[in-house]
Amino acid sequence: MRALPVGEDALLVEVASGEEAQALHAELLRRRAEGSLTVREIVPAARTVLLDGLDDPVRRAAELTASGVPSAPPRARASVELPVRYDGPDLAEVAAHWGVAEREVARIHAGTAFTVAFCGFAPGFGYLTGLPARYGLPRRATPRTAVPAGAVALAGPYTGVYPRSSPGGWQLIGTTDAVLWDHAREPAALLSPGTRVRFVPVEDA
Secondary structure: OEEEEEOOOEEEEEOOOHHHHHHHHHHHHHHHHHOOOOOOEEEEOOOEEEEEOOOOHHHHHHHHHHHOOOOOOOOOOOEEEEEEEOOOOOHHHHHHHHOOOHHHHHHHHHOOOEEEEEEOOOOOOEEEEOOOHHHOEOOOOOOEEEEOOOEEEEEEOEEEEOOOOEEEOOEEEEEOOOOOEOOOOOOOEOOOOOOEEEEEEOOOO
Protein backbone atom coordinates (compact mmCIF):
# COMPACT_ATOMS: atom_id res chain seq x y z
CA MET A 1 0.00 0.00 0.00
CA ARG A 2 1.19 3.51 -0.81
CA ALA A 3 -0.45 6.79 0.24
CA LEU A 4 0.32 9.79 -1.96
CA PRO A 5 -0.62 13.40 -1.07
CA VAL A 6 -3.02 15.16 -3.43
CA GLY A 7 -3.20 18.89 -2.82
CA GLU A 8 -3.53 20.09 0.77
CA ASP A 9 -6.22 17.82 2.16
CA ALA A 10 -6.42 14.63 0.09
CA LEU A 11 -4.66 11.28 -0.30
CA LEU A 12 -4.52 8.80 -3.15
CA VAL A 13 -4.02 5.31 -1.73
CA GLU A 14 -2.55 2.77 -4.15
CA VAL A 15 -2.98 -0.98 -3.60
CA ALA A 16 -2.01 -4.08 -5.56
CA SER A 17 -5.36 -5.25 -6.94
CA GLY A 18 -8.99 -4.45 -7.52
CA GLU A 19 -9.99 -6.79 -4.69
CA GLU A 20 -7.76 -4.87 -2.27
CA ALA A 21 -9.21 -1.56 -3.47
CA GLN A 22 -12.75 -2.83 -2.82
CA ALA A 23 -11.81 -4.09 0.64
CA LEU A 24 -10.08 -0.82 1.53
CA HIS A 25 -13.01 1.24 0.25
CA ALA A 26 -15.44 -0.76 2.39
CA GLU A 27 -13.23 -0.38 5.47
CA LEU A 28 -12.90 3.39 4.98
CA LEU A 29 -16.66 3.73 4.63
CA ARG A 30 -17.04 1.79 7.87
CA ARG A 31 -14.59 4.08 9.68
CA ARG A 32 -16.37 7.19 8.42
CA ALA A 33 -19.73 5.80 9.53
CA GLU A 34 -18.46 5.04 13.04
CA GLY A 35 -16.86 8.50 13.31
CA SER A 36 -13.20 7.49 13.45
CA LEU A 37 -12.48 9.01 10.02
CA THR A 38 -13.37 12.54 8.97
CA VAL A 39 -13.35 12.86 5.20
CA ARG A 40 -15.52 14.59 2.59
CA GLU A 41 -15.36 11.98 -0.19
CA ILE A 42 -14.08 8.41 -0.60
CA VAL A 43 -13.72 7.51 -4.27
CA PRO A 44 -12.63 4.00 -5.35
CA ALA A 45 -11.07 3.14 -8.71
CA ALA A 46 -9.45 0.05 -10.24
CA ARG A 47 -6.49 -0.11 -7.81
CA THR A 48 -6.73 3.15 -5.89
CA VAL A 49 -8.95 4.92 -3.36
CA LEU A 50 -9.04 8.72 -3.17
CA LEU A 51 -9.78 10.36 0.18
CA ASP A 52 -10.70 14.01 -0.29
CA GLY A 53 -11.22 16.55 2.49
CA LEU A 54 -9.21 14.74 5.17
CA ASP A 55 -8.84 16.27 8.60
CA ASP A 56 -5.11 15.41 8.85
CA PRO A 57 -3.64 13.88 5.65
CA VAL A 58 -0.14 13.28 7.05
CA ARG A 59 -1.40 11.40 10.10
CA ARG A 60 -3.96 9.47 8.08
CA ALA A 61 -1.31 8.41 5.56
CA ALA A 62 0.83 7.00 8.37
CA GLU A 63 -2.16 5.20 9.90
CA LEU A 64 -3.21 3.65 6.62
CA THR A 65 0.22 2.38 5.63
CA ALA A 66 0.76 1.00 9.14
CA SER A 67 -2.57 -0.83 9.26
CA GLY A 68 -2.32 -2.21 5.73
CA VAL A 69 -5.13 -3.48 3.51
CA PRO A 70 -7.99 -5.13 5.44
CA SER A 71 -8.20 -8.86 4.86
CA ALA A 72 -11.99 -9.13 5.10
CA PRO A 73 -13.83 -8.82 1.76
CA PRO A 74 -16.20 -5.85 1.40
CA ARG A 75 -19.86 -6.45 2.20
CA ALA A 76 -22.36 -5.50 -0.48
CA ARG A 77 -24.45 -2.51 0.54
CA ALA A 78 -27.41 -3.19 -1.74
CA SER A 79 -28.69 -5.66 -4.30
CA VAL A 80 -30.02 -4.86 -7.78
CA GLU A 81 -31.48 -7.12 -10.47
CA LEU A 82 -31.17 -5.96 -14.07
CA PRO A 83 -33.42 -7.58 -16.70
CA VAL A 84 -31.37 -8.28 -19.85
CA ARG A 85 -32.04 -9.56 -23.35
CA TYR A 86 -28.96 -11.38 -24.57
CA ASP A 87 -29.20 -10.00 -28.10
CA GLY A 88 -25.96 -8.02 -28.44
CA PRO A 89 -24.17 -7.71 -31.79
CA ASP A 90 -20.94 -9.14 -30.34
CA LEU A 91 -22.52 -12.22 -28.78
CA ALA A 92 -21.14 -14.57 -31.45
CA GLU A 93 -17.61 -13.15 -31.09
CA VAL A 94 -17.73 -13.48 -27.32
CA ALA A 95 -18.96 -17.06 -27.62
CA ALA A 96 -16.10 -17.88 -29.99
CA HIS A 97 -13.56 -16.28 -27.68
CA TRP A 98 -14.89 -18.28 -24.73
CA GLY A 99 -15.21 -21.46 -26.79
CA VAL A 100 -18.90 -21.93 -25.99
CA ALA A 101 -22.29 -21.63 -27.69
CA GLU A 102 -24.03 -18.24 -27.70
CA ARG A 103 -26.72 -19.46 -25.30
CA GLU A 104 -23.94 -20.54 -22.94
CA VAL A 105 -22.61 -16.96 -22.82
CA ALA A 106 -26.00 -15.88 -21.51
CA ARG A 107 -26.07 -18.71 -18.98
CA ILE A 108 -22.57 -17.94 -17.68
CA HIS A 109 -23.18 -14.21 -17.48
CA ALA A 110 -26.61 -14.45 -15.84
CA GLY A 111 -25.30 -17.05 -13.40
CA THR A 112 -22.59 -14.74 -12.08
CA ALA A 113 -22.92 -12.66 -8.92
CA PHE A 114 -21.43 -9.27 -9.78
CA THR A 115 -20.25 -6.45 -7.51
CA VAL A 116 -19.78 -2.82 -8.52
CA ALA A 117 -16.07 -2.23 -7.96
CA PHE A 118 -16.11 1.45 -8.89
CA CYS A 119 -17.88 3.95 -11.13
CA GLY A 120 -16.64 6.22 -13.88
CA PHE A 121 -16.53 6.92 -17.63
CA ALA A 122 -20.06 8.39 -17.58
CA PRO A 123 -22.60 9.20 -14.83
CA GLY A 124 -24.19 5.94 -13.75
CA PHE A 125 -21.61 3.64 -15.36
CA GLY A 126 -20.42 0.95 -12.95
CA TYR A 127 -17.46 -1.37 -13.44
CA LEU A 128 -18.77 -4.77 -12.32
CA THR A 129 -16.48 -7.60 -11.25
CA GLY A 130 -17.35 -11.26 -10.73
CA LEU A 131 -16.63 -13.16 -13.93
CA PRO A 132 -13.76 -15.68 -13.58
CA ALA A 133 -10.46 -14.55 -15.12
CA ARG A 134 -10.78 -17.05 -18.00
CA TYR A 135 -13.70 -15.02 -19.34
CA GLY A 136 -11.72 -11.79 -19.68
CA LEU A 137 -12.14 -10.15 -23.08
CA PRO A 138 -10.16 -7.63 -25.13
CA ARG A 139 -11.83 -4.43 -26.23
CA ARG A 140 -12.90 -4.18 -29.85
CA ALA A 141 -10.08 -3.31 -32.26
CA THR A 142 -12.26 -0.50 -33.64
CA PRO A 143 -14.57 1.24 -31.12
CA ARG A 144 -18.11 2.04 -32.13
CA THR A 145 -18.94 5.71 -32.60
CA ALA A 146 -22.28 5.18 -30.82
CA VAL A 147 -23.29 2.49 -28.32
CA PRO A 148 -26.98 2.67 -27.35
CA ALA A 149 -28.15 3.32 -23.82
CA GLY A 150 -28.81 0.09 -21.96
CA ALA A 151 -26.17 -1.94 -23.80
CA VAL A 152 -24.69 -4.66 -21.57
CA ALA A 153 -21.02 -4.95 -22.36
CA LEU A 154 -17.80 -6.78 -21.47
CA ALA A 155 -14.16 -5.66 -21.54
CA GLY A 156 -11.15 -7.02 -19.68
CA PRO A 157 -12.41 -8.41 -16.35
CA TYR A 158 -15.41 -6.06 -16.23
CA THR A 159 -19.09 -5.99 -17.13
CA GLY A 160 -20.78 -2.63 -17.62
CA VAL A 161 -24.07 -1.12 -18.77
CA TYR A 162 -24.01 2.04 -20.86
CA PRO A 163 -26.29 4.57 -19.11
CA ARG A 164 -26.62 6.71 -22.24
CA SER A 165 -25.61 6.61 -25.89
CA SER A 166 -21.88 7.20 -26.28
CA PRO A 167 -18.84 5.95 -28.18
CA GLY A 168 -17.41 2.73 -26.80
CA GLY A 169 -15.12 -0.18 -27.49
CA TRP A 170 -16.57 -2.84 -25.20
CA GLN A 171 -18.07 -6.12 -26.46
CA LEU A 172 -21.88 -5.86 -26.52
CA ILE A 173 -23.75 -8.98 -25.42
CA GLY A 174 -27.19 -7.71 -24.42
CA THR A 175 -29.65 -4.94 -23.69
CA THR A 176 -31.49 -3.77 -20.57
CA ASP A 177 -34.31 -1.27 -20.16
CA ALA A 178 -33.14 -0.36 -16.65
CA VAL A 179 -32.44 3.35 -16.12
CA LEU A 180 -28.89 3.59 -14.80
CA TRP A 181 -28.88 7.35 -14.28
CA ASP A 182 -31.85 9.61 -13.51
CA HIS A 183 -31.08 13.07 -12.13
CA ALA A 184 -34.65 13.26 -10.76
CA ARG A 185 -34.09 10.11 -8.68
CA GLU A 186 -32.41 9.96 -5.28
CA PRO A 187 -29.80 8.69 -5.63
CA ALA A 188 -29.47 9.46 -9.32
CA ALA A 189 -27.21 6.45 -9.94
CA LEU A 190 -28.81 3.01 -9.78
CA LEU A 191 -25.41 1.42 -9.17
CA SER A 192 -22.77 2.49 -6.65
CA PRO A 193 -19.54 0.90 -5.38
CA GLY A 194 -20.31 -2.19 -3.32
CA THR A 195 -23.71 -2.87 -4.90
CA ARG A 196 -24.39 -6.54 -5.69
CA VAL A 197 -25.82 -7.01 -9.20
CA ARG A 198 -27.59 -9.92 -10.89
CA PHE A 199 -28.57 -10.01 -14.56
CA VAL A 200 -31.94 -11.70 -15.16
CA PRO A 201 -32.57 -13.00 -18.70
CA VAL A 202 -35.84 -11.91 -20.31
CA GLU A 203 -37.40 -12.66 -23.68
CA ASP A 204 -39.01 -10.15 -26.01
CA ALA A 205 -42.79 -10.40 -26.00
